[in-house]
Amino acid sequence: MLLLNASGCLDALTAPDVARSLDAFVTKTVTPEPREGNAPVRIAETEFGMLNAIGLANPGRDTFLRETLPRLASAIDVPIWVSVGGFNAREYAETCEQLARDDVACIELNLSCPNVDEAPESAAEIVRACREVTAKPLYAKVSPHSWDIGETVRAIEAAGADGLSLVNTLRGATLDARLRPTLSRGAGGYSGPALRPVALAAVVAARRATQLPIVGMGGVETGRHVIELIACGATHVALGTVLFADPDAPTRVRGELAREVEALGGDSVDGFFGVALDAVASGVNSGKR
């Protein structure tokens, strides 16, 4: 199992120590053109999570390749996964083509940002276009909104993906005291503790449809949450919102995970891979139907 960050939840250039405490660092999503992102207000807290509408702020592909990536490669010694975004399949593929460099370990296609308009093509069509131009490992980041995650996942696998990342945020909104949207964009991506059960169910649905590696994420705050995702069929786990509150979370979570594995009588976290899968999927609990 690898412990990663969720894309957009860590800047390895401002916090290299945090990035080094992970098994791989996932960049903020890179788009072909520079994007300033959405106007403030971009974030809001709720009782059970947070909303963000950052809007894929990034320096654009050219600056990323020329400046950001070399700086990242010299700042941290963990593998770099590059998150790729775009507004149509061609844009995604053009960026993937330019990432054929040694300092890129993996490409994650952000197919599900809730804060920008979606590409017209399906997730599978975008994956197929990228597969044609890159030999790098290709992960597809999937939205939790799909009613049939299994069908989406099968199509993405058939298009040539090497792995899956799920889940991205859920779309949500909050209002201020005067009943205006808190976020200037109106709605944004909802993350944090509220997302945890959504992620578990989505990972189960995906795992029943594919044997591809899955990076599970959504509301993970503790070692216990990591092992639950693994039990539901995730291969790796990413930390998101918790990194905002606790930059020491990777080290802390690993310690908690080791104690959790021991308390459950296991040898390693991978030994718990998929143990909850059949029961969650069929609704069986302790033998009672």
Added chain:
Amino acid sequence: MSRPRRERRSVVAVEAIGPYALVRVTRGSLDPGIPGQFFMLEAPGRVLPRPMSLCLAPRGELAFLLDPIGPGTRALAALESGEALHVFGPLGNGFRLDVERPLLVGGGIGIAPLPYLAEALEQPPAVLGFRSQHHAEAAALFPNAEVVIDPVLVTEAMPAGRDVLACGPEPMLEAIRAIAPDAQLAWEAPMACGYGACYGCVVEIDGELKRLCVEGPVLGGSPRAAFVASTRGLCGEGRPCSS
């Protein structure tokens, strides 16, 4: 500059000062940093910590002045002696202290970073503005400040020819900048992380949206920084996010 650390600290006391709360925690091995820098304080029961500039650094302690107006600041103000919370910092860029004729200007809860700054600058003159006599009780944190109360504005009481270091609501900072273009101004924006990870706290600086936690929170005093107030400063309840 000292590296930020995150430690679990215990509450020494929470003191009421007018409508505000002064939260005093044990310092541990945290560095108090430069005046104007801030810390992320874990807000009990909330998902995100709250950014607070350091108000005072008594021996062995760190003290933060806050206005309990939202769920996070109310939870912080309700802490009791001996309770623990995570404190992460110092973060961001503080005030430059190489000024010849310093004048501190504060408005409302924006006075928070000024007592520690006043100590570092050996108690320079200060002008503080408050909305009521009750709020003005916080002027007790300064030995010799001139206090104005609504509708009198701090800009009406500011002597000329001074190096201004200020913190307060955005309209006040804009008004100060209009009469003192070289002023060093400490700004506020909603922040989730405080260390450059979330991109939530961007403000317009030199025509670009930049992270206030990385570029600030103190801006100005150089031609580089031109802040355009672009946030409504609201977070969930019609309150500043740092509440």
